[in-house]
Amino acid sequence: MKILGFIILLFTITTYSKSNIEMNIENFKLDNGLNVYLSKNSESPTVAITLYYKVGSINELKNKTGFAHLFEHMMFQGTRNVEKTEHFALLQKVGGKANAFTTKEYTAYYDIVTANQLELALWLEADRMENLSVNYPNFKNQLEVVKEEMRMRYLNSPYGNLVKTLDRNAHKLWNYQHSVIGSMKDLDSSGVEYAKSFFKKYYNPNNAVLTIVGDINKDDAKKLVKKYFANIKNQSTNYSLKNKKGKKGKKLTTIEDKLAKFPAIGIAYQAPSKTNLKEYFAMKMLETILFNNDSSRLYRLLIKDKELAVSIYGGINNLKSDNLFYIFSMVKKGNVKKVRNLIFKEIKNIKKKGITEVELKKAKLSFKTEFIFHLESNISKALMIGEFSALYGSPDEIKNLLSIIDSITVKDVKTIANKYMKKEFLTEVDVKLAK
Amino acid sequence: MKKFILLIMSLILMNSCGMLGTTTKPLKKSYLTVEVDIPDRGMAISELNKEAISILSKTNLSKPVNFEYKKFSGNDIIIFKNSENANINPIKIEGSANGYKAKYLITHTGVQLSKLKGNKLVKIIAKGNSLSSAIETGIKNILQKELKESQVINISGKLNIVNIFNVNYGVKDITVDFSIAYTFKNNGNLTAADRANFYAEVGITEYYKKHTGKAYSMAEKGINTYKKCDKCLYLKGILNLRDKNYDRAIYNLEKAYEYNKDNIYYCQKLQKAYTEIYELINTSTEQGKKYKKEVQAKAFAIAAYIGRHFNPDGSVYIKHKPPFSSKTLKFNLPNVKNTNLKNGLLISELVKNELPLFNITIGFNFGSVDNPKGKMGMIDSIFDLLKEGVEGKSSKEIANFIDDNGLSLSTGVTNDYSTITCSSLTENADKCIELLDLLVKKASFPNGEYKKYMKKRVEYYHANTANASYLANKLLYRLVFGKHNYGYYDATLKTLSNIKLDDIKAFYKDYFNPKNAYIVISGKYSKEVLNNIKSKFNDWNLGKIIEKTAKTTIKPLKENRQLIYVIDRPSSKQVVISYGQTAPSYSSKNTLALYMGNLILGGSASSRLFMRLREKESLTYGAYSNISAKREAGLFKAGLSVRNEVVGKAVSSLLDELKKFKEKGIIKKELSDKKGLENGAFAMKLQGFGYISMLIKSKMFKLPKNYFENYLSNLSKLTVKDINNAVKNIITPNKGIIVIVGDSKSFISQLKSFGQVVVLDENLKVKK
Known part of the structure; x- marks a missing residue:
């Protein structure tokens, strides 16, 4: 029950392998439109299930920001058959786990169980898709819980406002400008009736993707999916999203942070999305070459050699539209200007001279290794399949990542840097310390 | 009379x-x-x-x-x-x-x-x-x-x-x-309350006899005698309800419920009143409209809540039962093959053939507790500095070596032991071995890198102090463990300044050796890879064995000590509350009982603390507890973050749950549920490379032979009595300390009932 933060987003489905990794995915669709993927992995006696609903904060109305995430909490508040919070308790009773997260573009629920309890997990997911019970006391309870989450993650944490401000100014569309956690005022303005209509509108089989990965018998799993999901009726068919153009944000904003101990820099460039995988992964290479490894250019320069910054990190986000490439740095006092200049100098350098073959080789190997480690775990494989299918209609592209990444050249990376890392695509936020 | x-x-x-x-x-x-x-x-x-x-x-x-x-x-x-x-x-x-x-x-x-x-x-x-x-x-x-x-x-x-x-x-x-x-x-x-209660009893008897006038006068008499008589208010409420005077019914029943929240009837009658209002709103608009929005909202909500118990045709909805599997999950522990090298070094192999991955972990039998006095932070500094220079390779060359070969290097220092791990694709397994071989045998600790690193540690320290939970832990550990090394949640500026390069070099020379180490390799790898490890580590020179005798005793907390300490963090927008006390060490016979007891109290999202403080009382995003058994002692901790207005209520609920836990213990159902949880969790841990950390821990804590083989059967033997006895003697609010971090002026008045409170600044100096 969390908001998937920026950093975690960076690590999903970003790598590939030239090795012959068999994804071993079987796909079928129920008559009600539920898209189902099965993948067998008998390494350990466990199964991971993910259920992606194609609704995130981009679907929210102007005075209802934060609602998609609040609603994610409501999905744990009971159904006609399951009491409040019993979803957790029933799974835990047999050693299972469950959680969920909301992003700008989707809401994902997952359950991890021992192989013999697959039916229980499917029953629970189907039950809440069909029979969710929304009532006032539970709604009020979760409203307060989400407000506490907002305080904990954003209001009471240093730099809690940085990504929020950067997103508001850098995204072109209103739908992407507001944060997933939303505003307290908007949350307060929602209610039980709205929650019910939201459920009807988005939580339907034809707007969801179910993935099962683990120690399963595919035929048995298929039967169970049909048994529990096939009779769920759709209450909506229209999921068209109205993208609204957002208010143009400031190119450079300075915010004061009373909790931070070091000033910080936030930089965002407009970036390609995964609808163009070649461009997306060329940009992804750039992220590793700039700062994600110990031998990366900006890490060596700012942290190790010149000792001007405390940290440097970032990378390309994972959005289907209006995507961004971020750079963040916590800077030693008095060095903000120097650090910013050095970051831009390095970007200019890459735009002019490009990267080396050695750097690209390292970045590719880093992705390859990370990708195969992802496949090691049932849940990360299920999340990978679910996300690709929810955003791009199918996980087929996962197979193609191999050749796409392999085909990226040093020239591609230079080209992508020149295409996107331009002044007109740049937004900056400075965090200064409170006096 | x-x-x-x-x-x-x-x-x-x-x-x-x-x-x-x-x-x-x-x-x-x-x-x-x-x-x-x-x-x-x-x-x-x-x-x-x-x-x-x-x-x-x-x-x-x-x-x-x-x-x-x-x-x-x-x-x-x-x-x-x-x-x-x-x-x-x-x-x-x-x-x-x-x-x-x-x-x-x-x-x-x-x-x-x-x-x-x-x-x-x-x-x-x-x-x-x-x-x-x-x-x-x-x-x-x-x-x-x-x-x-x-x-x-x-x-x-x-x-x-x-x-x-x-x-x-x-x-x-x-x-x-x-x-x-x-x-x-x-x-x-x-007493007045007794008399009022008596009037209510008589009144209720009259009510059942349908003598409503008499019943009403007894209720009135009761309230006049004792205005908080919940039974009298309840009686009045049900009489109001009978008369369809819903405003008064809600008023009286809510009051009754306020004075006695344990009485389910009060709740049910209140629900009935709202349900009838809901029907009124739907059938008689004029009358329905007169109710305030809040009352209407509640009526709608309650109607919605109970609606799930009926089908649209009015028939009763029969709940479906969760389809639990009766099949027993059968699984085996991974096969582990052990080899002893000539120098005594033990290598455990965990072969996995599914994916072309490789992992090598070296565990060392020393952790932060083994830091020399006043030099907390030294051992984790050593691990961080390993990759900043070895004989023949600079920091930059090592970084390039790691990235050129797609290696992933990580280190971890716990209180009692430490690990260094390298993972890679199978094709680069030999590079991982080469790297670890260099780091644990030939680290050179260049002076320039040491200086840079110590500066960086100071920066990290300052960055961490921006975090309220970090401040809470820093004080809590100190208060619970005193001057013992467990009393340091992290290094301090003072202890960092005491760490000299010579200390680092001397410790590395003395203790990074096979006598204190243990290697686990896992993944898909060839015989040649194993032989490579054997030949590399066979000539690892012997050195000293780390002494594992306690250097400082942990003094028990005094009975009449201060309960609450507040760290004033004026910019806070939320308040962190953290409870802590000592617990038994890992060698205690109660370790498993306490671990399971904690699962019931606060170890998961279906535990008591979460259910009460989040799901029932809406005070927090999460409330958890945790018990960590270390070599010389253990730590029991519980905590949550709440808004300013409810700090007093949160402390009170937290202490109340701890008290109930101690005094009333647990019940059978809780134990059977959490045994289920632990059984499954055990199977889950075996996924991926999870078993490696279990093997390392068992070796470092010298757990009995077949500990993991017998784990689930030992778990199944655990009884309610075992847990209640362990909990009763150990987890008790009387032994604990509470640290609260937040904007003190916004909540300090709520803490009056808990006795005197000490307020400190963010540097942990007492504020006057």
Whole structure:
């Protein structure tokens, strides 16, 4: 029950392998439109299930920001058959786990169980898709819980406002400008009736993707999916999203942070999305070459050699539209200007001279290794399949990542840097310390 | 003027009541049959809402209700108890719901009746508006019949089914709690609350006799005697409800509930009032509209809540049961092959052939507790500095070596042991081995890198202090463990300044050797890779064994010490509350019992703390506890983050849960649920490379042979008693300390009832 933060987003489905990794995915669709993927992995006696609903904060109305995430909490508040919070308790009773997260573009629920309890997990997911019970006391309870989450993650944490401000100014569309956690005022303005209509509108089989990965018998799993999901009726068919153009944000904003101990820099460039995988992964290479490894250019320069910054990190986000490439740095006092200049100098350098073959080789190997480690775990494989299918209609592209990444050249990376890392695509936020 | 004594005895049947005196008048055994009529929709809904109905659809009281008549301190007391505790057995019941009516009839089987005939049964059929009230009435009738010659002038009672375990899943343990109130004509003193309660009892009797005027005047009399008389307010509320005066009904019932939140009837009647308002809003718009928005919202919400119990045609919705698998999960622990090198170094192999991955981990038998006095932070600095230079390679060359080969290097320093891990694709396994070989044998600790690193540590320290939880932990560890090294949550500026390059080099030279190390390799790899490891580490020079004797004793906290410490962080927008106390070390025989006890208290999102503080009281995003058993001691911690306005309430609820945990312990269902959780969690840990860390820990803590092989069977043997005994002696709020971090002026007044509070600044200096 969390908001998937920026950093975690960076690590999903970003790598590939030239090795012959068999994804071993079987796909079928129920008559009600539920898209189902099965993948067998008998390494350990466990199964991971993910259920992606194609609704995130981009679907929210102007005075209802934060609602998609609040609603994610409501999905744990009971159904006609399951009491409040019993979803957790029933799974835990047999050693299972469950959680969920909301992003700008989707809401994902997952359950991890021992192989013999697959039916229980499917029953629970189907039950809440069909029979969710929304009532006032539970709604009020979760409203307060989400407000506490907002305080904990954003209001009471240093730099809690940085990504929020950067997103508001850098995204072109209103739908992407507001944060997933939303505003307290908007949350307060929602209610039980709205929650019910939201459920009807988005939580339907034809707007969801179910993935099962683990120690399963595919035929048995298929039967169970049909048994529990096939009779769920759709209450909506229209999921068209109205993208609204957002208010143009400031190119450079300075915010004061009373909790931070070091000033910080936030930089965002407009970036390609995964609808163009070649461009997306060329940009992804750039992220590793700039700062994600110990031998990366900006890490060596700012942290190790010149000792001007405390940290440097970032990378390309994972959005289907209006995507961004971020750079963040916590800077030693008095060095903000120097650090910013050095970051831009390095970007200019890459735009002019490009990267080396050695750097690209390292970045590719880093992705390859990370990708195969992802496949090691049932849940990360299920999340990978679910996300690709929810955003791009199918996980087929996962197979193609191999050749796409392999085909990226040093020239591609230079080209992508020149295409996107331009002044007109740049937004900056400075965090200064409170006096 | 007559004086009355009212005695209210609440007996949980599991317990005996040792303070009672001798029996003076044994009574005949009686037998009770209960009929329940549910006259209107509200009540039907209310009844159907109760879990009790679902269990009672399968069960019945199998034995007669026995009671004894005793004398205690000059007053007469009657104790009721079910002759055998928790033995409610399945029996026939007929239930149906028809429109707005539902009827439940509970009878015994013929076999049981014949067994009971010899006991000269007094069979009483009682009716009531609810199952509980019918049983109450039955009990009252028995009493009236048996005690008609006595001096009892009023008897009232209530029955609550307080615990129903695993209703849906076939387990039928039930605890029944009888609370009986009865009045005698003996001499004694009566408080205002007692007198008011008595008026309410009389009034309720009148209400059932449909003497509403008399009932109302008794309720009024009661409230005039004692304005917080919950029963009187309840009586007024149900009379208002009967008169369809919903505003007054809600007012009185909410007040009753406010003064006694344990009484489920108050809640149910309140729900009934709102349900009727909901119907009014839908059918009579003018009348419905007059209610305030808040009342309307509640009415809608409650209607929505109970709506799930009915189908659209008005028939009762039958809940589906979760499809638990009865199949036992069979799995084996991964095969581990051990090899001892000539220098004594143990290598464990965990072969996995699914994916082309490789992992090598070296565990070292020293952790932060082994830092020299005043040099906390030294050992983790050593691990961080390993990759900043080895013989023949600079920091930059090592970084390039790691990235050129797609290696992933990580280190971890716990209180008691440390690890260094390299993972890679199988094709680069030899590079991982080469890297670790260099780092653990040939680190050079260049002076320039050391200086840079120490500066960076200071920066990290400052960055961390921006985090409220970090500040809370820093103080809490110090208060709980005092001057022992466990008392350092992290290094401090002072201890960092004490760490000299020579200290680092000397420790590395002395202790990074096979005598203190253990290697685990895992993944898909060839024989050549194994041979490479063997040949590399065979010539690892021996050195000193780390001494594992405690250097500082942990002094127990004083009984009358300060309970609450506040760190003032004026910019805070939320308050971090953290409770801590010492717990047993890893070698304690209670480790497993305490671990499981903690799972029940606060170890998961279905534990008590989470359920109460988040799901019930809406105070926090998450409330958890955790128990970590270390080599020389353990730490029990609980905590949550809350908004400024509810700090006092949160501390009070947290302490209350700890107190209940200590005093009342756990129950069987909680243990069986969490055993299920741990069984599954154990299977999950085996996924991926999870077993490596388990092997390392078992070696470092010298766990018994076959510890993991026997883990699940030891878990299954654990009893409620084992946990309650462990918890009782160890986890106690009397031994704990609370650290609160936030904007102190916004909540300090809420802490008055907890005694004196010490306020410190962010540098942990006491504020004047």
